[in-house]
Amino acid sequence: MRGVALVGAGVSKFGVRKASYRDLIWEAGKVCFDSIPGVKPKDVEGLVVGSVMPERTAFQSHISSLAAEALGIKPSALSARTEHMCASGTVGIRYAYAFIAAGLADLVMVLGVEKLNQPTGEEAILNMSAGVDREWEAAFGLTAPPCFALAAQRHMAEFGTTEEQLALVGVKNHNHAAKNPNAHFSKGATLDQVLGSRMIATPLRLFMCSPITDGAAAVILASEDRARELTDKPVWIRGTGQALDGFQLTSLHEDYAHWPALKRAARTAYAMAGVGPHEVDVAEVHDCFAIAELIAYEELGFCHKGEAGPFAAAGRSDYGGDVVVNPRGGLIGCGHPLGATGVAQAAEIFVQLRDAAGGRQAPGAAIGLTHNNSGMGEHVVMIYGRERA
Amino acid sequence: MTYFRAVDPFPLESADHTKLHEFYSHLASGRLVTTRCLDCRTTAWPPRGFCGECTSDRFEWVDLPGEGTIHAFTVQETGLPAGFDGRRVFAIVKVDVHRVFAVLVDADPLQLRIGQRVRLAPLRVADDPKGNARWLPAFTPT
Ligand SMILES: [Zn+2]
Numbered sequence: 001m002r003g004v005a006l007v008g009a010g011v012s013k014f015g016v017r018k019a020s021y022r023d024l025i026w027e028a029g030k031v032c033f034d035s036i037p038g039v040k041p042k043d044v045e046g047l048v049v050g051s052v053m054p055e056r057t058a059f060q061s062h063i064s065s066l067a068a069e070a071l072g073i074k075p076s077a078l079s080a081r082t083e084h085m086c087a088s089g090t091v092g093i094r095y096a097y098a099f100i101a102a103g104l105a106d107l108v109m110v111l112g113v114e115k116l117n118q119p120t121g122e123e124a125i126l127n128m129s130a131g132v133d134r135e136w137e138a139a140f141g142l143t144a145p146p147c148f149a150l151a152a153q154r155h156m157a158e159f160g161t162t163e164e165q166l167a168l169v170g171v172k173n174h175n176h177a178a179k180n181p182n183a184h185f186s187k188g189a190t191l192d193q194v195l196g197s198r199m200i201a202t203p204l205r206l207f208m209c210s211p212i213t214d215g216a217a218a219v220i221l222a223s224e225d226r227a228r229e230l231t232d233k234p235v236w237i238r239g240t241g242q243a244l245d246g247f248q249l250t251s252l253h254e255d256y257a258h259w260p261a262l263k264r265a266a267r268t269a270y271a272m273a274g275v276g277p278h279e280v281d282v283a284e285v286h287d288c289f290a291i292a293e294l295i296a297y298e299e300l301g302f303c304h305k306g307e308a309g310p311f312a313a314a315g316r317s318d319y320g321g322d323v324v325v326n327p328r329g330g331l332i333g334c335g336h337p338l339g340a341t342g343v344a345q346a347a348e349i350f351v352q353l354r355d356a357a358g359g360r361q362a363p364g365a366a367i368g369l370t371h372n373n374s375g376m377g378e379h380v381v382m383i384y385g386r387e388r389a
Numbered sequence: 390m391t392y393f394r395a396v397d398p399f400p401l402e403s404a405d406h407t408k409l410h411e412f413y414s415h416l417a418s419g420r421l422v423t424t425r426c427l428d429c430r431t432t433a434w435p436p437r438g439f440c441g442e443c444t445s446d447r448f449e450w451v452d453l454p455g456e457g458t459i460h461a462f463t464v465q466e467t468g469l470p471a472g473f474d475g476r477r478v479f480a481i482v483k484v485d486v487h488r489v490f491a492v493l494v495d496a497d498p499l500q501l502r503i504g505q506r507v508r509l510a511p512l513r514v515a516d517d518p519k520g521n522a523r524w525l526p527a528f529t530p531t
Contacts (some may be wrong), residue, residue: 120471126396
């Protein structure tokens with residue numbers, strides 16, 4: 001297979017935006033093209049758009065063509081939309097990667113976009129219920145928070161993980177977001193604020209949860225030769241893995257404190273990249289809820305099973321620790337515009353591995369990892385490197 | 390035209406709409422049933438119209454016990470979808486060898502614990518657009 005690298009990346013402002021679906025596409029496309037002056041829309045051969053529910057939130061299908069036209073791209077090799085709930089963006093990156101590695105295209109943009117906020121908050125949440133099984137789960141009023149709350153309950157019962165350890169993930173990611181001008185939240189948070197925020201689903205409080213966010217992000221992937229022509233600092237895709245245990249809650253591993261699909265996806269990606277967990281300098285993990293970040297530390301191999309709470313509390317997932325996790329603020333601090341999240345994670349690793357992340361820079365970062373999930377049993381892992389191999 | 394929302398959060402349960410309609414008609418009469426594959430004899434939860442083990446599409450309905458134990462639960466207080474009110478207790482209930490996702494009704498969250506016994510208490514939800522009653526599986530502490 002041919003080598004593939006990220007050569008450009010950009011992210012819109014995330015938040016409760018006074019902006020249309022198309023406005024968000026324009027914003028992310030603009031900053032992405034601005035990041036790589038040698039690439040114009042006419043040069044882009046393919047576009048993959050990760051977007052989950054524009055049919056409900058913008059009453060719009062036919063998304064990849066809409067986005068291509070909005071950005072002046074006339075695809076000649078690939079045009080597609082990916083929908084894989086919260087992992088749609090990274091699933092799109094995998095498609096673009098495979099297309100380029102196989103020699104079917106040389107330059108492909110992956111864009112993620114979501115306009116989730118609606119005139120009423122409860123309708124936005126109702127829309128989110130489309131992401132779980134309608135007949136067997138969503139009909140009960142289920143959305144993501146209680147699912148991950150069940151995992152937190154199990155992790156606390158089994159390993160003694162505490163509410164304070166969960167809260168410290170919220171503190172870290174809110175404080176990271178305060179250094180990211182594109183993040184949904186900008187004020188940071190103290191432990192008392194997180195522990196005092198309102199209860200969503202026991203034990204998960206508001207500041208341990210990602211908010212309902214509008215936003216878009218874009219990256220441009222290039223073949224090895226094209227990447228070297230375009231930039232001195234390509235960020236190479238070194239490995240990728242995806243694995244699923246199941247869709248419905250009752251199909252997953254019996255104990256929700258264990259996410260074997262993430263372990264499998266990570267093993268595939270590490271093997272392909274030829275690196276191990278302790279070589280990862282910076283990671284964007286899917287902290288849709290604080291418990292997800294803790295379980296990700298364990299299944300990604302950053303710490304042993306059951307030890308994520310103390311690992312977080314000791315600062316080992318922050319600057320100065322073993323690995324900087326979620327420097328842009330994660331989903332908790334940046335927000336979670338579903339289809340845009342995986343692409344925004346890649347955009348963060350792009351700037352981190354180019355030593356261009358400013359006040360968020362993980363010093364000397366050479367290996368980066370992204371982890372995107374669409375439920376506790378469905379995971380995608382990407383590994384990026386400053387060097388080709 | 391005024392602003393409106395066109396969405397029905399509940400399954401269409403009648404024979405006009407789903408191969409699994411007997412699940413719901415049994416539930417309405419207080420029975421929890423599921424499908425057993427006539428070819429490989431695998432009993433599934435939730436019921437299915439295609440066997441992922443042997444690819445059969447021939448099934449029989451079998452009764453599950455009307456009681457189970459709480460495997461995990463959480464109490465959602467805020468942030469529920471439009472049309473649903475908190476507090477709402479979501480639980481995974483162990484019924485025989487199966488894990489069933491449902492809500493717990495008439496349950497005091499402070500009194501609940503993992504391992505506690507619960508019994509089936511079918512929950513009537515909004516009628517379908519033709520006025521047929523609709524039911525979802527729910528449990529209540531014994
Ligand atoms: Zn069978």
